[in-house]
Structures are given as structure tokens and as C-alpha cells.
Amino acid sequence: MNLDMTRRTLLHLAGASSLAAAAAAAAHAEQGGSGGGPTFANRTPMRIGMVTIRVRKLDVVADYYRDLLGLAVMERSATGAALGAGGVKLLALEARPDAANEARGAAGLYHTAFLMPTRKDLARWLVNAAIHRVPLSGFADHRVSESVYLDDPEGNGIEVYADRDPSLWQWSEGTVTMGTDQLDIDNLVSLTNTNVSDYAKAPDGLRIGHMHLRVGDLAKADGFYRGTLGFDPTRARSGAAFLSSGRYHHHLGLNVWQSAGAGRRDDAATGLAWFSLEIEKADLFAAKEERLRQAGVQVASVAGGFEAADPWGTRVRLVKV
Numbered sequence: 001m002n003l004d005m006t007r008r009t010l011l012h013l014a015g016a017s018s019l020a021a022a023a024a025a026a027a028h029a030e031q032g033g034s035g036g037g038p039t040f041a042n043r044t045p046m047r048i049g050m051v052t053i054r055v056r057k058l059d060v061v062a063d064y065y066r067d068l069l070g071l072a073v074m075e076r077s078a079t080g081a082a083l084g085a086g087g088v089k090l091l092a093l094e095a096r097p098d099a100a101n102e103a104r105g106a107a108g109l110y111h112t113a114f115l116m117p118t119r120k121d122l123a124r125w126l127v128n129a130a131i132h133r134v135p136l137s138g139f140a141d142h143r144v145s146e147s148v149y150l151d152d153p154e155g156n157g158i159e160v161y162a163d164r165d166p167s168l169w170q171w172s173e174g175t176v177t178m179g180t181d182q183l184d185i186d187n188l189v190s191l192t193n194t195n196v197s198d199y200a201k202a203p204d205g206l207r208i209g210h211m212h213l214r215v216g217d218l219a220k221a222d223g224f225y226r227g228t229l230g231f232d233p234t235r236a237r238s239g240a241a242f243l244s245s246g247r248y249h250h251h252l253g254l255n256v257w258q259s260a261g262a263g264r265r266d267d268a269a270t271g272l273a274w275f276s277l278e279i280e281k282a283d284l285f286a287a288k289e290e291r292l293r294q295a296g297v298q299v300a301s302v303a304g305g306f307e308a309a310d311p312w313g314t315r316v317r318l319v320k321v
Contacts (some may be wrong), residue, residue, distance in 0.1 A: 004186075006127060006130050006185070006189050006194045007185045007186055007189075009130040009133075010126065010129075010130050010136065010139070010185055013129070013130065013133060013134060013135055013136045014136040014137065014138055014139065015136075015137075039117070039163075039205075040163065040166050040248060041115060041163070041207070041209045041210065041248050041251065042115075042207045042209070043246075044244070044245045044246030044247075044248050044251070045245050045246050045279065045280075045281065045284055046229075046230075046231070046245035046246070046251070046277050046278070046279050046284070046288075047245065047248075047251060047277065047278050048207070048208045048209065048210060048211055048251055048275065048276070048277065048278070049208070049275070049276035049277060049278040049317075049319055049321075050084075050089050050090050050091065050092060050208065050275065050276050051090070051091055051092070051109075051112050051208060051211065051272065051274075051275040051276075052091075052092040052093070052094060052272075052273040052274050052275070053091070053092070053093055053094070053109070053112075053156055053270075053271065053272055053273060054093075054094045054096045054099060054269070054270050054271060054272075054273050055093050055094065055095065055096065055154055055270060056096060056097055056098075056099055056101070056154060056270055057097070057153065057154070058078075058079075058080070058081060058093055058095040058097075060153050061093055061152055061153055061154060062076065062081040062083065062093055064152055064153050065083055065091055065093075065152065066083060067132075068129075068134060068150075068152075068158075069085075069114060069125070069160070069202050069206070070085075070125075070199060070200065070201035070202040071083035071084060071085055071090065071091065071202050071206075072084055072085065072201070072202070074089060078095065079094070079095050080092065080093055080094050080095055081093045085201075085202040085203065085204060085205075085206040085207075086202075086203075086204030086205060086206070087204075088207070090114075090206070090207065090208055091112075094273055096268075096270060099268055099269055099270045100266070100268065100269045100270070101154070101155070101269065101270050102265070102266065102269040102270050102271035103269075104155075104258050105258050105259055105262060106214070106259060106262050106265055106266070106269075106271075107213070107214050107215050107216050107259050107262040107263075107264075107265050107312035107313075107314065108213070108214050108259075108265055108271045108272045108312075108314060109156055109157065109211075109212075109213065109214070109271055109272035110157055110212040110213055110214050110253065110255060111149070111156075111157030111158055111159045111212045112156070112157070112158055112159070112208060112211060112212075113147075113158075113159040113160075113161060113208065113209050113210045113211065113212065114158065114159065114160050114161075114206060114207075114208060114209070115161060115162070115163065115206065115207050115208065115209030115210075116160065116161065116162040116203065116206060117162075117203050117204075117205035117206065118162060118203075119146070119162045119188070119191060120191045120192060121162065121203045121206075122146060122148075122160065122161065122162040122188065123188050123189050123190075123191040123192045124191075124192045124197070124198060124199040125160060125199050126148060126185075126188065126189060127189055127192055127193070127194050127197055127199070128197040128199035129148075131196075131197050132197075134150065135150060136148060136149065136150045137149045137150050137151060139183045139185070140180045140181060140182065140183050141179075141180075141181040141182060141183045141184065142161075142178050142179060142180060142181075143164070143169075143170075143177055143178055143179050143181065144163065144164055144168075144169045144176060144177075144178055144249045145161045145162060145163045145164060145249070146161060146162055146164075146183055146188065147159050147160070147161035147183075148160045148161065148183075154270060156271065156272075157212070159212070161209070163209070163249075169249060171247075174232075174233070174234070175234065175235055175236075176234050176235055176249045176250075178235060178242075178249065208275075209251075210250055210251045210252060210253060211251070211252055211253070211275050212252070212253035212254075212255070213252065213253065213254055213255075213272075213310075213314060214255060214256070214257075214258060214259040214262070215254050215255070215256060215259060215262070215310070215311075215312060216256065216259055216260065216261055216262035216263065216311070216312055217256065217260070217261070217311075218239070218240075218241055218254060218255075218256055220311045221241070221254045221310065221311070222241060222254075223311075224297075224310045224311055225243055225252055225254065225310070226243055227295075228291055228292055228295045228297060229277075229288065229291070229292075229316070230245075230287075230288065230291060231243035231244060231245055231251065231252060232244055232245065232247075234247075234248075234249055234250050235249075235250065239255055239256050239257050239260075240253065240254065240255040240256075240257070241253075241254045241255075242254075262312060263312070264312055264313045265312050265313040265314065267313065272314060273315065274307065274314070274315035274316065274317055275314075275315075275316060275317070276305075276316075276317040276318070276319050277316060277317070277318050277319065278319050278321045279318060279319070279320060279321065280320075280321055282320065285305070285318065285320045288318055289306055289318070292306075292308050297309075302317055304319045304320060304321075305317055305318045305319040305320055306318055
């Protein structure tokens with residue numbers, strides 16, 4: 001499979017006739033933002049840990065993430081599964097065979113963004129996806145990163161991406177420049193062998209770089225994730241906001257593109273159950289809990305930390321690591 005064949009295959013899998021069409025599809029999937037990077041995103045004061053999703057068909061979805069990303073199945077039973085990379089749990093699935101499907105207009109998960117350690121890892125994964133004819137929904141260059149978009153079998157959004165070196169990110173008065181440009185597929189996959197796949201498993205350094213959430217109101221979301229949890233704003237655009245810790249381009253994306261006015265989520269439906277935020281420093285961890293309590297947010301103890309819910313019932317676990 002030569003470079004041109006790889007590009008044409010990937011365009012076909014993304015249902016696009018050209019790179020411009022693929023970038024437009026990515027713009028629809030991301031609406032202009034992206035991010036991630038274990039060498040940066042996952043050593044900030046507060047960073048994404050793992051995500052838990054409620055699914056109807058446990059075996060189908062677990063096998064999909066195993067085969068798609070090469071995640072190791074670390075735990076598996078009739079009621080759930082946990083998958084990860086390098087011995088680190090990244091994704092937990094809860095079996096809910098009788099659950100209703102969460103509506104697209106509800107608050108909840110927009111996508112989980114899996115961050116490759118290097119650009120070459122992204123290239124290796126992308127060639128593997130092309131060879132195995134994995135359906136894609138778009139790909140784009142976001143200036144701070146390069147990204148590919150797709151959906152799991154139950155419609156949960158996924159982003160797979162690699163960061164550019166943070167020294168190349170452009171900042172102005174606390175705002176980072178991001179965009180949705182055409183991804184140079186030929187340049188990307190030239191980093192690896194396009195004739196055969198050497199992507200047998202996820203790189204040990206694969207992590208979740210950021211979470212992108214559907215919310216009902218940006219002001220309320222800002223009040224919780226920035227005002228109470230203490231994330232810093234890094235970018236805003238029509239219908240969306242991006243927040244981070246430690247001057248990363250974003251650990252959280254928040255949008256109302258499909259969910260404006262959404263009410264409280266149905267805990268019995270499929271979709272995002274909770275995601276975790278990891279904190280190393282004891283004083284910062286204690287300060288986060290105190291901020292939540294002072295804001296009147298109900299806090300519950302969980303293994304390794306505590307849990308709170310955003311205004312729509314999406315649960316966030318703060319874990320001391």
C-alpha cells in the first residue's frame with residue numbers, strides 16, 4: 001500500500017472526496033479545537049486520567065477499543081471491562097444491556113481524545129486503520145495537533161491525535177491559536193511503512209489527552225469547570241469553550257452545538273458515566289475539594305479521592321496520584 005493508496009483509502013474510509021472535504025468533516029466533528037500529549041498534557045498539575053462509559057453491548061464495544069487502539073484488556077466480566085496501555089487503565093465499560101440510548105441532544109460525551117506519544121505513533125496507527133478499513137469521520141490539522149475522528153459501535157465519539165511540540169503553539173494574551181486545516185496525510189504516513197502495519201498494540205505512553213463534553217449552557221459549564229474546579233480558559237469560539245491546567249492547549253472542550261438548553265442527564269441511559277482528573281500535589285488536591293464544598297457542590301468519597309457532578313450530572317472524579 002503506497003502513500004497515494006493510503007491517502008485514497010483513508011479518504012474513502014472518511015467518506016470524503018478530497019482532503020478539503022475530510023477537513024470539513026473534522027470541523028464538523030471538532031468545530032475548531034483539539035489537543036493532547038503525554039509528554040505535556042499528562043504532567044500538568046491537573047490532567048485527565050480515565051473515562052467510564054455505559055454501553056449496551058459490552059463485548060462488541062470492548063473488542064472494538066481493543067482492536068482499534070490496541071488497548072490491553074486488563075479486566076473483563078459479564079458486567080464490565082477495563083482497558084489500558086502500559087499497565088495504566090484508560091477506559092472502563094459498564095454493561096447496561098437494557099439501557100436507552102442517550103440522545104444526541106443531551107449533555108454528555110462529545111468525544112474521548114486518545115493521545116499518541118509521538119507523531120510517528122499516530123502515523124503507524126493511521127496506516128493500521130487504513131489496512132483494516134476502519135470507518136473514519138474526518139481528520140484535520142489543528143495547528144497545535146493532528147487529529148483523526150471516528151465513532152465507536154454505539155456512537156460514542158473518539159479522537160486519536162498527536163501534539164506538535166508545545167514550543168510551536170502560538171499564544172496571545174492567554175489564548176492559544178487552533179484551527180481546522182487540511183491534514184497532510186502523505187507527510188504523516190511517510191514516517192512509517194505504508195505497505196504493512198507494525199501497529200500491534202497501543203504504545204505504552206498512550207493516554208487520554210482531553211475530554212470534550214456536550215453541555216447545556218456555556219456559562220454554567222464555565223462556572224463549574226473554571227470557577228469551581230479551577231481550570232484556566234485557553235480559547236473560546238461560537239458555542240464552545242476550551243480549558244486547561246498548566247498552560248496546555250486544552251484538557252477540556254465544552255460545547256452547546258447539539259445540546260443547548262439540555263437538562264439533567266439520564267443516569268440509566270448509555271454514554272459517559274464519569275471521567276477522572278489526576279492530581280499529584282497534596283495541597284492542590286485538598287484545595288480542589290475545599291473549593292467544591294465552599295461552592296455548595298455535593299462531594300462523595302470514592303477510591304483514591306472524591307467525586308462531584310457538573311450541572312448536568314456528568315460525574316467528575318478527582319484522584320490523588
